[in-house]
Amino acid sequence: MDDNNPTRRLSSRSIAAGDPTGWFEQLYAEAERGEAVVPWDRDLPHSLLTEWSGRSGVNGAARSAVVIGCGFGRDAEHLARLGFRTVAFDISPTAVRTARGRHPDSPVRYETADLLDPPPAWLGRFDLVLESMNVQALPVELRDRAIAAVGRLVAPGGTLLVIAAGRAEQEEVEGPPWPLTRAEVNGFAAGPLVPVRIEEIVDPAGARRWRAEFRRPE
Template identity: 30%
Template sequence: MEKTIKSVQDLYDMLDADFRSAKHFWEPFYENRDRPIPFFPNKPDENLVAGMEKGLLRGGRALEMGCGPGRNALYLARQGYQVEAYDLSETAIAWAKERAAEEQLDVHFECRSVFELTPEQEYDLVYDSGCLHHLLPHQRIPYIAMIDQALKPGGYFGLTCFAPGFGDQGGPEHVMDDWEVYREKSMRGGLAFTEEKLRYLLEDTFECVELRPMKAMGQNDAYFGLPILWAALWRKPEARDGHILV
């Protein structure tokens, strides 16, 4: 029966309906590879490299959400991870596969929504570089649940997302109230998060290992970094409410 809300998914579908499809935005976004987009070059996030160098990230299986042309997935593969990476854009995935072939790296790239995934505590690392801030507020609920389900106990969740106050540098000027998103039927290009809001959303599920502004990196640096972003690392507890997670 059409337009009858019976399930949570029906409600999500109704809320989605007032917004442009994300796939329709990202598909043409990646068509011109020569555009001066900071995250087009094949350079990993500086915080991802830092986590590796500190010995927090030690290999295993990794899942990347919204991988774009694959720069972080390829870095993880070079470090010995078995990597699965997903993006809504077929154009971005094709570019990522070309890069992997050039480096002879074995990475599973696939054009697919992360909301279609049904992992079962199988990943040592889940990484998101810029996916969260393009999700509608209600989409965070299945997003966090999927990450929790994907990670092994003790596994890590790495994240970069918009911080407020960087309107003059291409980021959001302020944090939109979630109700405001639905009133305006717009995320204004991406949602910013305060430290307080990130902790409120994630600390019930994950332990915060690090939450800081991303370090600024220049065009000639080996890594990607923009101070308009938060760089965060979270850990899934080994046990929850007195029960060992298995």
């Protein structure tokens, strides 16, 4: 275990203690105290999200969106600017409190919630569901459950957008994160969801990323 890597240090301890998601709050709390840095803390929304919304000409007027594992809110604020009535949630109360503090005048509704046990009122509610880089932070034994939970948030006629780091089927990595294989990305097309477009994007350094769009028929 690398004690200089806070995500691996905290996740290893949390998983060993039987609490595989507890490390998120521990990391955000350490960051609030100035003892760690949240590695995904960025000012701008994810580039694969902004490229997708620009290419698709997305207009969120009179539509709802939810951002899973919102962190400090960068992607949620982008969707709100596109006109979506946006709910953004994170399992970490510290992350949610910080997001509210960073965006005091935001129309986004920031909530503390667990993807694996979401509020029943959220099921099948949202016209756009954004899952960006969260499932890959969960150990393999939680993947199927998390992927299914993501899909259950999509409303009839709605869209699921998945953004994730990628890896080959037999590639072994020391996480978190544990990047997703093509089979895992395909797994989001479960129940009523059908794939619209699945893109594998490889940068000049050879790093793989997925951007996958799914739709739930009316």
